Amino acid sequence: MHHFSPRVEWMGLVFDIPTIIMMVVTSLIVLLVAVLMSRKLTAGVPGGGQNALEWVVDFVTGISNNFMEPKKAAKFVTLGLTLFLYIFLGNQLGLVLNVNTAHTEVSEDFFKMLTVSGTPEQVEEKAHQVHEELANAGHGEHHGVVVAWWKSPTATASVTFTLALMVLLYAHYLGIKKSPGGWFKGTFLNPIHILEDFVIKPLTLPLRLFGNIFAGEVLLAFLLSVGVFGSVPLFVWLGYSVFVGSIQAYIFVTLTMVYISQKVNDDH
Amino acid sequence: MVDLGAITLEWGTMLTQLIVFLILLLAVRKLAMGPIVAMMEKRRQHIANEISSAERNRQEAEALLAEQRRVLDEARQETKTILDRAAKQANDEAARIIAEAQETATRLKNEASAEITREVEKAKAELRDQMAGLSVLLASKIIEKELDEAAQKETVDKFLAQVGDRL
Numbered sequence: 001m002h003h004f005s006p007r008v009e010w011m012g013l014v015f016d017i018p019t020i021i022m023m024v025v026t027s028l029i030v031l032l033v034a035v036l037m038s039r040k041l042t043a044g045v046p047g048g049g050q051n052a053l054e055w056v057v058d059f060v061t062g063i064s065n066n067f068m069e070p071k072k073a074a075k076f077v078t079l080g081l082t083l084f085l086y087i088f089l090g091n092q093l094g095l096v097l098n099v100n101t102a103h104t105e106v107s108e109d110f111f112k113m114l115t116v117s118g119t120p121e122q123v124e125e126k127a128h129q130v131h132e133e134l135a136n137a138g139h140g141e142h143h144g145v146v147v148a149w150w151k152s153p154t155a156t157a158s159v160t161f162t163l164a165l166m167v168l169l170y171a172h173y174l175g176i177k178k179s180p181g182g183w184f185k186g187t188f189l190n191p192i193h194i195l196e197d198f199v200i201k202p203l204t205l206p207l208r209l210f211g212n213i214f215a216g217e218v219l220l221a222f223l224l225s226v227g228v229f230g231s232v233p234l235f236v237w238l239g240y241s242v243f244v245g246s247i248q249a250y251i252f253v254t255l256t257m258v259y260i261s262q263k264v265n266d267d268h
Numbered sequence: 269m270v271d272l273g274a275i276t277l278e279w280g281t282m283l284t285q286l287i288v289f290l291i292l293l294l295a296v297r298k299l300a301m302g303p304i305v306a307m308m309e310k311r312r313q314h315i316a317n318e319i320s321s322a323e324r325n326r327q328e329a330e331a332l333l334a335e336q337r338r339v340l341d342e343a344r345q346e347t348k349t350i351l352d353r354a355a356k357q358a359n360d361e362a363a364r365i366i367a368e369a370q371e372t373a374t375r376l377k378n379e380a381s382a383e384i385t386r387e388v389e390k391a392k393a394e395l396r397d398q399m400a401g402l403s404v405l406l407a408s409k410i411i412e413k414e415l416d417e418a419a420q421k422e423t424v425d426k427f428l429a430q431v432g433d434r435l
Binding site for chain 2: 014019117
């Protein structure tokens with residue numbers, strides 16, 4: 001079973017609609033959680049929401065303090081907190097709901113949205129897949145063209161790459177701001193560092209998160225499609241996915257702090 | 269757009285994600301982190317105040333304790349002085365009374381012996397006077413009896429017995 005994602009092309013840029021819906025939903029939930037928990041803050045004995053928020057802030061502060069002096073680390077706590085909440089909640093969101101639509105008939109505009117791709121050959125291939133699904137609709141497990149509207153935003157490579165590249169560029173910016181000469185020496189003089197900074201980090205950081213969450217969702221979709229036999233493994237895998245989602249958020253934030261610390265710390 | 273099957277990178281999605289995340293970052297900073305940082309700073313100051321006031325109270329208590337101790341020591345010292353003085357006074361008084369008693373006793377004894385000596389002297393003088401008188405009387409009696417030897421002897425014995433009795 002193949003899940004399609006409708007995309008729109010606008011001013012030469014391609015937008016993935018379900019992913020954008022999910023990133024906005026995730027952002028709103030993060031904001032809601034953060035604002036709700038930070039209401040009625042007190043310097044005295046904290047209540048439930050404040051306890052949770054303080055725990056998260058302490059948690060992120062602890063991560064950044066591992067790699068930098070507390071004074072430097074304090075500047076990156078907001079970034080770490082937002083990243084952690086966004087990735088953590090994004091990872092879990094894909095597990096709580098499943099909104100799929102199956103289309104046995106596709107209008108011309110929708111057909112175009114389903115087949116947007118990088119090269120004409122790829123467009124051709126996707127068009128072929130859509131036609132195949134439409135032709136097989138109603139036979140056994142085939143329900144037509146299935147579009148998944150609800151998924152983890154982090155199960156999309158564009159999202160994880162954006163977050164990772166943003167963090168890495170920010171780290172480079174901090175390094176240049178601190179000392180352009182030091183940044184140049186630390187980055188370009190050693191071939192290993194060039195490889196690390198421009199190939200390894202930009203690939204491993206986003207792909208680790210994307211791979212874990214995407215694979216989890218693929219397996220979830222498969223277990224859902226096999227029916228009764230999949231129910232026990234489904235629950236096991238759901239529980240494991242919660243764990244994986246939490247660990248991946250922690251790893252992403254930890255590596256963010258490591259990469260920033262490598263650029264802002266005095267000793268390389 | 270880069271399409272590698274499952275891994276697709278769409279510039280539009282990426283741009284949207286960047287903008288959405290930056291807005292989220294700013295919103296979290298303004299709506300959540302601002303109040304949290306302010307609250308934590310307030311709590312930090314509160315704790316610092318509590319610590320410094322506790323420290324102040326402790327110092328005050330220590331000063332009071334030292335003062336109390338000093339006063340107590342002073343009182344103890346004073347009591348000791350007073351007791352010592354009283355004991356010394358009592359000792360002196362006892363010594364004085366004993367000395368006085370001894371002196372009085374010595375004086376009385378001396379007076380008594382002087383009195384006795386005087387009385388003895390007086391008795392001796394009286395005896396001497398009486399002996400003279402008796403000698404005269406004896407002489408006259410001897411003369412009267414005309415020297416009868418037997419009678420004389422008897423008289424002298426008698427006399428000597430008389431004197432012996434007297435003495």
